[in-house]
């Protein structure tokens with residue numbers, strides 16, 4: 627996959643984030659993902675609103691994205707007034723050749739999945755470091771209910787060949803999602819070759835709120851490499 631400097635990675639994220647805006651048209655309802663790549667998408671949408679009069683409505687996938695979206699002048703709606711979205715643009719921690727994803731590195735997996743499943747199509751913005759042959763090198767985020775999380779963790783550990791870690795903040799306290807739940811990061815290694823089955827098995831553990839496997843949801847990857855952006859479409863892509 628090659629080694630990239632921080633500057634090169636930032637340039638690739640920016641290129642992918644901006645290129646994905648091509649899929650956003652006037653009047654669309656847009657799911658706004660979370661992370662350092664899709665942040666560039668939100669900034670570019672803000673620019674188009676200000677400079678080109680683009681009219682869109684959005685639903686953010688995290689409190690962090692909500693703040694940036696408001697700063698950019700994106701009109702936000704909520705689920706009480708919106709029964710579906712045209713498109714979601716979001717990042718990923720890993721994707722494979724079938725466009726199955728691992729997400730949740732930023733802790734927003736539950737809201738990201740609700741938004742993605744409610745969208746007519748999903749565009750993923752990623753740099754070349756996210757492309758893998760088999761999912762799982764990136765620790766799989768699993769959001770769990772706070773009640774009895776230790777037992778949920780033991781049951782998850784029984785499925786996982788590597789360690790399962792409770793996600794921590796920089797100060798050592800337990801990381802909690804915007805929904806008030808802890809995240810367990812399960813170190814499967816590159817072994818998740820049947821992501822749909824794995825998602826179902828993990829979901830069947832009581833206490834699991836959501837799993838960071840996004841199977842058959844992404845339509846397009848906007849992949850930035852050092853020499854430009856590549857659009858990778860799933861065979862039966864909706865866009």
Ligand code: 5RP
Pocket residue numbers: 659660661662663664716717718719728729730731732733734735738
């Ligand atoms: C947040 C996510 C992010 O989309 C994922 O972690 C990618 O983030 P980045 O673009 O910063 O690498 O799933 O929950």
